[in-house]
Amino acid sequence: MKRIGFPLLALSSVLWAGIAGAATRAHYGGTLHVAMRTAPASLDPCESGQLGFLSNLMFDTLVLLDDQGRPVSALASSWQAEPGNQRWQFVLRRGVTFQDGTPVTPDTAAASLRKSNPTWKVFSEGDAIIIERDSPVSNLPAELALPRNSIVKRDGGKVAGSGPFTIAELEPGKNMVLSAREDYWGGRPFVDAIEIELGKSFRDQMISFDLGRTQVIEVAPEQIRRAAAEGRQVESSAPVELMALVFPRDPQSPDDARQRRAFALSLDRGLLKSVVLQDGAQPAGGLLPNWMTGYSFVFPAMDLALARQVRSEIPHTTSWTLSYDALDPTARVVAERIALNARDAGLGLQITGGSNADLRLIRISLGSLDAPTALGELAARLGFSQPSFISESIDDLYVAENKLLQSQRVIPLLHLRTAWAVSGSVKNWKTTRDGQLNIADAWLAAGKP
């Protein structure tokens, strides 16, 4: 050994401790096995709200949002708005093809957007798509990043996208296999294929994961902590799914409005978060989470004394019925806890499986990292009229959100996290802040070059 060898080796035992693992470049190859709870009835992103992460595997949008909600180029290479923000031009990226090999043209893209937005005026002009709206829209790029605005080629009952994967096999409701596209404009995905089991309960998914049959499974929000404590690698999003109570109509009388207020003040969201959801959620005062707006703490929190006081001002209260998705175990425990809260405030609340209950417990994904777009999507899903924004200021966003809450049609409860248990063999797994997955960037350690 040379002179330098000994001191170097003496140092090495100390310095090796500084390295925790290898920063390995991505490997190509292999099949990723994934399970999910939903089994979408349709693969058309315009018709199905259940595609979830499948959407960006098969389809592209004109624009994407980065992790801070800023629009970035996807199928559109550039865009601009004319003064007034009513007429927008999106220049289409060249050389992109659908999975059937046909080119993505401004005509097909415009037809796709007309299908998903019947009230918009959309047409092609040269290599661009023109969108004309009835009123000024400053956040149209963010709106176009919504999965329902994916560019889809529709041919009879068949749909084709331009995404990084193409459908190789499909057994509706049970199983699908997606294969990587060599010619994807964003670069071929690292894995060769993804095999997805559809409609699997959380329990079945966990068993399959623990047996090593599945490498990626969904984890219910209330199971995140336990799954991690048991040694599984769990990747979760920011709290992005609104769980709320929704009334089908506006308050029918001043007493009805007061009862709704008393009920909202009785809800112990902190307990729901820490005990029922095991910190897999955040209490929600507003429709949008605080990490998105920065102001949601201003909305009223639980105040049982005030709830009882307001309740005492109502001569005759109504006993309400509450329904929830019977297939959702999280919703069941939350509904039971809410009934106890209502009772503490002197209000009657019966849980029912019926479809015409007085109020419903619902879960809605925010859908966008852009706060005004997310609020618009929530309003649409709740059946409310669309919020209008005079400007892009935070004040306008607050006013619009507060107006929806003041309607007393919706009582926000929690913002839930989306979580996945991921096998150690899956590398570069990214769950974005809004719960989206970029599986095309994931790779398998066992893959062959």
Next chain:
Amino acid sequence: MPNVSENAVYNARIPHMRVPSPRFLAITFVVLCVLLCAPVRATDFRTPEEQLSRKIAAVTGPGALVVNIVNRSSVAQAEFEQIRRGVLNELALVGVRAVGAEQSAGAIEISLSENLREYVWVAEIHQGSNEVSIVMVTTPRPDSTVMPEHPATSVVIHKTLLWTDDNRILDVATVSTNPLRVAFLEPQGVMLVTLQSGHWQQEQSLPIEHLHPWPRDLRGRLILRKDHLFDAYLPGIFCRSTANVPLALSCFESDDPWPLAPGPGLSAFFTPNRNYFTGALSPGIEKQTTTKPFYSAAMLPRDKYKLWIFTGVDGQVHLLDGASDQTLPQSEWGSDIAGTQSACGTGWQVLVTGNRDKISETVQAFEVPDRELVPVSQSIEFGGHVTALWSEADGATAIAVAQNSQTGKYEAYRLSITCAQ
């Protein structure tokens, strides 16, 4: 041991330019460091302080109120105290005095909060039995600052931030020192920036056209040349610049091998639609013309031969010396390595990527005495994944590019080595 300045090759193509002396280069480096390493100044919050105070005063009018300010954001305590004082001063200027509860006609609860992109300052104003009035202002959040370096051990790696960009930076090359001019290779093309009056200014942007989609995990190299300014190597594409600024760039499809180390020597073929070298070498190491597919390579000169180190796609480290192909046991090395020359230790170190944790990657220096991988420095951390690590033309420094996990931006650093005290 070869002298660094004698081996420099990047100034010969400008005939009238003097060869810079080592002293000049050292001064330039120091100036560059001073310009680029200046501490980040604290954000100026005077504007939002003033705006919020005006909005509050528009609701309350002049008067005496209880003012409570809380921090719900990532603003540090010291900065929060400054903001608190600033807001109280601004409120006083618009006639709103902060007083105790017994003297007040109402209360203002100010929260320094934040969302995805901005700080959000919210004032909840309670006056009499009126409903709570809410006013708010926003102000941009600064990007995160550079991670600190670790203390020195055997050798010390220094990193100097050169450039930050939204686009992926594939490689960086200093194409001239007077004026200081740096080329950045990005997926869209080559960007040329010049240091003028202490500020970096974009001088030229040279697009790279390509028919086929770039592979994911795109890699590329910028190699300085003597008879023209540089060559750019990308998967399936080769580009050659002209000699003088303003430059032109001609690109064409090519599977020409990429140079693996500064100066003339070994090259290797890169897989056009993947992120690794095929293993075919040109012209070869003595008689060895192939090795396993690999991600990167570094050369360590020995007395009578050159030892080449390859980080294989199979996760193993391969040592080739022209006669033998030795596979070292599974190491904790990452995929990227770069050879550097210094006045420390054996005179040659290999910079190696590694993982500190899931979001922060590291670079550490190693030496390979007797074909053992021996770490000789502490790891330096990057605030995200290291996406490129290449030796620079002078052989004494390396370029590391990391994607900041907080900002998503690509940060190009120059890595240099000094001996530990």
